[in-house]
Amino acid sequence: MTKYIRFRSGSGTSYGVLHGETVRELSGNPIAGASETGVTHPVDAVQLLAPCLPPKILAVGLNYRSHLNGRPQPAHPEMFYKPVTALAGPGDAIVIPPDATDVHYEGELVIVMGRETRNASPDQARAAIFGVTCGNDVSERNWQHGAGKDLQWWRAKGSDTFAPLGPAIVTGIDYGQLLLQTRLNGEVVQKQYTSDLIFDCPSIVSWVSGWVTLMPGDLIYTGTPGSTRKLAPGDTVEVEIENIGTLRNPVK
Numbered sequence: 001m002t003k004y005i006r007f008r009s010g011s012g013t014s015y016g017v018l019h020g021e022t023v024r025e026l027s028g029n030p031i032a033g034a035s036e037t038g039v040t041h042p043v044d045a046v047q048l049l050a051p052c053l054p055p056k057i058l059a060v061g062l063n064y065r066s067h068l069n070g071r072p073q074p075a076h077p078e079m080f081y082k083p084v085t086a087l088a089g090p091g092d093a094i095v096i097p098p099d100a101t102d103v104h105y106e107g108e109l110v111i112v113m114g115r116e117t118r119n120a121s122p123d124q125a126r127a128a129i130f131g132v133t134c135g136n137d138v139s140e141r142n143w144q145h146g147a148g149k150d151l152q153w154w155r156a157k158g159s160d161t162f163a164p165l166g167p168a169i170v171t172g173i174d175y176g177q178l179l180l181q182t183r184l185n186g187e188v189v190q191k192q193y194t195s196d197l198i199f200d201c202p203s204i205v206s207w208v209s210g211w212v213t214l215m216p217g218d219l220i221y222t223g224t225p226g227s228t229r230k231l232a233p234g235d236t237v238e239v240e241i242e243n244i245g246t247l248r249n250p251v252k
Helices: 122-128 141-145 201-209
Strands: 002-009 012-019 022-026 036-042 047-049 057-061 078-082 107-113 129-136 163-171 179-184 187-193 219-221 236-241 245-250
Touching (some): 107 201, 122 201, 163 245
Antiparallel strands (some): 012 022, 022 036, 057 078, 179 187, 236 245
């Protein structure tokens, strides 16, 4: 198991390998292939950033049975886009937009692609996944399906800071059986294993690649379990996934 991070230090922005409390700096983006430079940093001396800069962000809706809430189970992964400008890193604030009235958290496992992928079988899709990380598919429910519903989810899912990501991209783990927990101000509000996904990670990648070419660094948020609740300024949301880490973001 390897944990890759992106961070800011006094010398600039870099990628690194997180080993315990030490960051081993890399020569470049690990998705493209990079070697260790020999430079190390204490992890508490650097600022963690979103662990990659994706060419595009996709997400799956209704991918846990516990989130269906009486709705029919999809026959295939139901996809949507989030703009890359929605990306936020560990510790960054989730900013409630002007006129928003019902912003919710959605703790999720996120796929990070490792190679260009088109028309992939599930086995090919599995081999094309670089790793996984934690994400929060922040959503404004009124704009999504309430009285103020928009035709598209462009701002309901895509407002600035609505795609927190991190803290690390992890490789070399079985991401099909990981415990996902979301906490709101310390209270566990979501708890489920990724084995309960309706469509697992290779199935999602295979499906998407039939129409959209996936590129190295692309992200796919894989869906949220259970129910969600409204966020308010002053809240803190944590998405913790076993063997990956905890993504923590304040709300303002």
